[in-house]
Amino acid sequence: MSLEVVNVDEYELLAKAKMSKMAFDYFARGSEDQVSLRENREAFSRIRLRPRILVDVSNIDVATSVMGFKISMPIMVAPTAHHKLAHPEGELATARAASAADTLMILSSSANCSMEEVAATGPGVRFFQLYVYKDRNITITLVRRAEQFGFKAIVLTVDTPRLGRREADIKNRFKLPSHLVYKNLEGLMNLEQMDKSSHSELASWADSHFDRSLNWKDVEWLQSITHLPVLVKGILTAEDASLALQAGVKGIIVSNHGARQLDHVPATISVLEEVVYAVRGRVPVFLDGGIRRGSDVFKALALGASGVFVGRPVPYALAVDGEAGATKVLQMLRDEFELTMALIGVRSVKEIRRQHVLTEQDSMKLALISKL
Numbered sequence: 001m002s003l004e005v006v007n008v009d010e011y012e013l014l015a016k017a018k019m020s021k022m023a024f025d026y027f028a029r030g031s032e033d034q035v036s037l038r039e040n041r042e043a044f045s046r047i048r049l050r051p052r053i054l055v056d057v058s059n060i061d062v063a064t065s066v067m068g069f070k071i072s073m074p075i076m077v078a079p080t081a082h083h084k085l086a087h088p089e090g091e092l093a094t095a096r097a098a099s100a101a102d103t104l105m106i107l108s109s110s111a112n113c114s115m116e117e118v119a120a121t122g123p124g125v126r127f128f129q130l131y132v133y134k135d136r137n138i139t140i141t142l143v144r145r146a147e148q149f150g151f152k153a154i155v156l157t158v159d160t161p162r163l164g165r166r167e168a169d170i171k172n173r174f175k176l177p178s179h180l181v182y183k184n185l186e187g188l189m190n191l192e193q194m195d196k197s198s199h200s201e202l203a204s205w206a207d208s209h210f211d212r213s214l215n216w217k218d219v220e221w222l223q224s225i226t227h228l229p230v231l232v233k234g235i236l237t238a239e240d241a242s243l244a245l246q247a248g249v250k251g252i253i254v255s256n257h258g259a260r261q262l263d264h265v266p267a268t269i270s271v272l273e274e275v276v277y278a279v280r281g282r283v284p285v286f287l288d289g290g291i292r293r294g295s296d297v298f299k300a301l302a303l304g305a306s307g308v309f310v311g312r313p314v315p316y317a318l319a320v321d322g323e324a325g326a327t328k329v330l331q332m333l334r335d336e337f338e339l340t341m342a343l344i345g346v347r348s349v350k351e352i353r354r355q356h357v358l359t360e361q362d363s364m365k366l367a368l369i370s371k372l
């Protein structure tokens with residue numbers, strides 16, 4: 001008899017039991033000492049909620065709008081690579097789950113299913129995540145395909161000039177099984193060029209193909225070659241948020257890449273507010289990293305996010321139960337978010353306020369004031 005899964009974290013344990021060590025470690029681990037990986041979760045648990053009571057919460061609406069697209073909730077699917085390592089249907093199952101939940105999905109450029117295949121699963125609001133390769137023609141082709149197959153925005157990942165040092169992948173000598181491919185890159189580059197002798201195939205491949213010279217001028221260039229809005233993913237400071245605005249981006253994702261790039265960066269939830277202050281409402285600010293509970297979603301929105309993206313839980317659930325698992329992850333987060341809203345006394349996403357949360361900095365300020 002299988003046990004009922006009652007929260008998102010349980011999928012991680014079940015996935016670990018089901019996947020190969022190489023695949024599980026690839027999904028689960030962070031870089032180096034994994035300080036930021038732990039911090040992405042712990043920082044959420046240090047934020048307290050401030051409920052208001054005796055509010056009529058008989059009707060709660062969790063729907064929202066993201067960059068002009070109506071979605072059923074502010075919980076969306078982050079781009080994660082290699083979904084076929086988790087389940088044979090890969091990103092097709094993920095796309096169906098996101099559509100069933102009426103939410104937005106970002107397709108990774110390192111997906112095992114192509115944009116065309118994902119588009120063919122049916123309607124859904126989808127963005128395309130982009131890495132910029134040394135050969136700019138590849139980037140241009142990917143952007144054109146995203147436009148052609150109905151993707152609504154380009155999400156440029158800006159925290160990956162090189163891959164972070166993921167020691168588990170090095171130890172496991174991570175390599176993609178030969179039946180899986182980078183479907184969006186097929187025909188655009190010689191995928192056989194992967195350095196099979198390397199400790200981590202991914203890291204050496206990224207070293208060979210990612211354009212390390214990527215800079216703010218290229219963000220302007222990217223925006224100039226497409227009518228799709230460009231968002232940047234991987235902002236962690238107010239300074240870079242201001243530069244992103246100057247470069248003309250239409251949205252910002254506060255992200256540390258699930259703590260897989262530079263270790264010792266702060267948790268994303270800890271830097272969200274400084275980015276939100278710098279942006280001053282000019283473009284929407286989103287967050288990913290460590291979202292595992294509906295209360296995490298609430299905290300991010302209270303601190304100024306327009307929505308959040310969920311990474312690892314999706315491939316974990318895919319590994320355990322395919323499309324149904326991914327659907328359940330999104331449903332559980334939605335239910336928990338709605339319950340959090342009810343218990344805090346808010347009836348719509350718009351009613352979520354900064355006063356509904358107490359951060360560590362707030363507590364310190366209160367302690368100082370009380371001493372004056």
Ligand SMILES: Cc1cc2nc3c(=O)[nH]c(=O)nc-3n(C[C@H](O)[C@H](O)[C@H](O)COP(=O)(O)O)c2cc1C
Nearest residue numbers: 027078079080081108157257258288289290311312
């Ligand atoms: C296995 C895995 C693969 C990822 N692949 C990509 C990718 O292809 N492109 C990208 O921009 N981010 C990628 N990310 C980062 C996610 O988009 C996201 O920032 C992160 O997973 C959020 O943290 P969480 O997993 O704690 O929810 C990946 C993350 C993981 C765990």
Ligand SMILES: CCCCCCC(=O)C(=O)O
Nearest residue numbers: 081110202205206257260
């Ligand atoms: C094709 C090589 C790079 C894939 C990187 C996927 C990714 O971002 C990750 O975090 O893993």
